[in-house]
Amino acid sequence: MTGLEKIIEQIKNESEETAKSIRLSAEAEAKTITGKAQIDAAEFRRAASEKIQKQVQDLKARSKSAAILQERRILLNEKLQIIEETVEDSKKDLLNLPTDEYFEVLLKIVAKYALPEKGELFLNSKDLQRMPQDFAEKADAQAKNSGGTLKLSPEAKLISGGLILSYGGIEENCSFEALFDAQKEQMQDKAATLLFPEGD
Numbered sequence: 001m002t003g004l005e006k007i008i009e010q011i012k013n014e015s016e017e018t019a020k021s022i023r024l025s026a027e028a029e030a031k032t033i034t035g036k037a038q039i040d041a042a043e044f045r046r047a048a049s050e051k052i053q054k055q056v057q058d059l060k061a062r063s064k065s066a067a068i069l070q071e072r073r074i075l076l077n078e079k080l081q082i083i084e085e086t087v088e089d090s091k092k093d094l095l096n097l098p099t100d101e102y103f104e105v106l107l108k109i110v111a112k113y114a115l116p117e118k119g120e121l122f123l124n125s126k127d128l129q130r131m132p133q134d135f136a137e138k139a140d141a142q143a144k145n146s147g148g149t150l151k152l153s154p155e156a157k158l159i160s161g162g163l164i165l166s167y168g169g170i171e172e173n174c175s176f177e178a179l180f181d182a183q184k185e186q187m188q189d190k191a192a193t194l195l196f197p198e199g200d
Contacts, residue, residue: 110165
């Protein structure tokens with residue numbers, strides 16, 4: 001082998017070594033890139049799966065909350081309807097009491113709402129005609145227990161039942177409508193508070 005042939009052989013061997021080294025390096029790098037891509041893909045799938053699971057859980061929680069809220073609203077409406085019906089039935093029951101019992105209720109209202117002042121008591125026209133003879137006297141006696149006096153007015157007020165107390169032009173509306181409306185609002189507020197406590 002001549003010197004030139006040796007040089008050519010050496011260059012050929014070095015070229016093969018370099019090519020082999022480049023090929024091995026490229027293969028190693030390709031494996032690294034492929035491995036990293038597989039790791040990245042697995043991480044992406046895991047993160048996407050977690051995100052989807054969280055979204056599903058959030059959606060379930062919101063759906064459950066919405067269902068609970070809707071159930072409470074329906075229950076509140078039903079309770080309010082029952083309150084409304086109960087109030088109306090109670091009003092009718094009061095209006096249909098026998099005369100003596102009806103006017104005993106009116107005397108209790110006077111006892112509760114009379115002020116320690118001089119005042120007037122108003123009834124509706126039906127009650128003015130059917131009241132017991134001693135009603136005005138008994139109503140005044142109840143007012144005196146509170147430190148005031150009451151005089152029955154012959155003027156009829158447009159109320160279905162109950163009475164109105166007037167003190168110097170300021171009226172205390174004790175008609176059944178006003179008394180029951182006040183009670184109804186309290187019952188409705190209580191029902192709403194029980195069904196929708198603060199913080200829910």
